[in-house]
Amino acid sequence: MNYFEQLINGFSTALSPSILIYGFAGCLAGTLVGVLPGIGPALTIALLLPLTFKAPAVAMFVLFAGIYYGGMYGGSTTAILLNTPGESSSVVTSLEGNKMARRGLAGQALATAAIGSFVAGTIGTIALTFFAPIVVKVALTFGPAEYFSLMVLAAVSVTAVLGNSVIRGMISLSLGLIIGLVGIDLQSGQPRFTFGGIMELLNGVEVTVAVVGLFAVGDALFLAWQGREKSKKTVIISPKNKWYNWMRKEDWKRSWKPWLRGSFYGFFIGALPTGGAEVPTLLSYYTEKKLSKKPKEFGKGAIEGVAGPEAANNAAAAGVLMPLLTLGIPTSATAAVLLSAFESYGIRSGPTLLTQQSNLVWTLIASLYIGNVILLILNYPLVGIWVKILKIPSQWLYVGVIIISSAGVYGNGRSSFDLALLLFFGLIGYFFRRFDFPAAPLIIGLILGPIAEQSLRQALIIGMGEWTTFITRPISATILFIAFTLFLSPFLINFYSKRRKVR
């Protein structure tokens, strides 16, 4: 069966009523959390992870995809109406979007963001559909040595490039690696990091407990420590005219090119192992500023400054799924949480995912197409509802977050030890947020660590214990070289920028 037929099959599954409901619920939940500042798709998917024990994999991944895309759509609403980006990738949108809203053009800003998100999301998904099988074809030729090198590249790129400090990133990553090794070693049967055989640790640390603790409990604890949530006053600028009058002819004319350029930036940068959505949105903003016929409008509310970055943001969401679905490499916090969802189902991510779980992957991709349409309908005319949701008091919101987190973790075995572990990870999450440690490397270390260990052992056994096996194989050597360069790049950039300042 070729990939086109598999996509059609994916559509037939995704359009079945039971799966469609999950898709719709995901889009709704995703938009909701995207709208609420401080609660992102990573946290929401983390909260729902414990439900993976109950629902079928296809349904849950369609739900998660809806949350992921919905979060991207919803983030722009708060960025424009409240000047509070729900997501870090929506920061650029708020630069021009909120200025437009203050000028009475909130409707136009929301419309170009929603339609741009739809266009970019669809373009990104089409690109994912065509490029994913090609990447998988190449990746399937990989042996354990190449696969181990790829894990090293993933870990290093996310740790060294995306964070603000290599030291803090590496501490987070290595802590994740250590936590990932807790439990009985499957090859030799020896207990590791179990503190004299604590029964609850013998099976290892559940990824869901770590993810929920770091993101949900950690965030709530941090905000409680800060104590600023209650004193925050929200100034929401609601659009005055009806939603169907929002886009004028001139707005369409000024928006369509930024949408396309933003989609291009978003997908291709998002698909890189060092991707993410922040870089393409910034790049798109500056490109539009440079190419605009009305550059003086930038800083006062230029529609191109909303259209381009918002498109880049959504295309990046599809781009991030590319290394995740083809190589098993997460390049953002949400992707790391999605990877842990694969873990929960016992699905091995990586190049074999597309062949062994083709129905799941193609249904997921098909659901992205459908989700984009649902999100356009949800976001464009229903903005009034999202504005009302912004008024939920934070104290009840975070009580809800903690109770849902605890219920999710407690529901899997009714263990008080798991709840204590949840609190432990919550404390780590609080310290990480306070002292600017990135959380994503810890999750990546936790998930990829055991897989990388297995690949390392296999490669060494095949290579008769010779460590040179990693540098004598050309693909493995190239990947390791890229990883090494990426690891050194922040130090080199720092060194040269300091030297330039001295001059």
Added chain:
Amino acid sequence: MSALRFSLILFFLCGLAIWQVTQIPKSTLYDAVGASLVPKFAVSLFTVFVIFYVYYSFFRSKELPDVADNKNEKPLKNTVNRLSYFLGGFFLFIILVKFFGFIFSGTVCGVCISKSFDTKISFKSLIINFFIVSSVWILFSVVLSVNLGPAFYFKI
């Protein structure tokens, strides 16, 4: 809590990890690629970077970010109280859930957590928290069939 104190916590975790690596039994069968190979590597990596962090926190602490030093983000007064209510509430939940069921312990936890967000402990707070916890229990236990145990329970 400063970056220095946090670095010392990390240093303590390092010590624990090193001690645990020494406890992994030797395997003759898989000695070259044995059970302790990757743990040794991971703990070494952790130790090296924690030492860097400790060094920075001792001698170049101004270079280490701490939200508490940020003018726009630093916490308001009574941080210890707020953290105590939050952690205390969660701790009570862990202790009470086995003896009193999910809804009672969850409500107690919710009241403490909402207090940590500067909401007064009152009848209104109790009712709202009870409503939130009950809704979650119904969603998980009744709708999604997740086993959260009985809603109310009394066993000492």
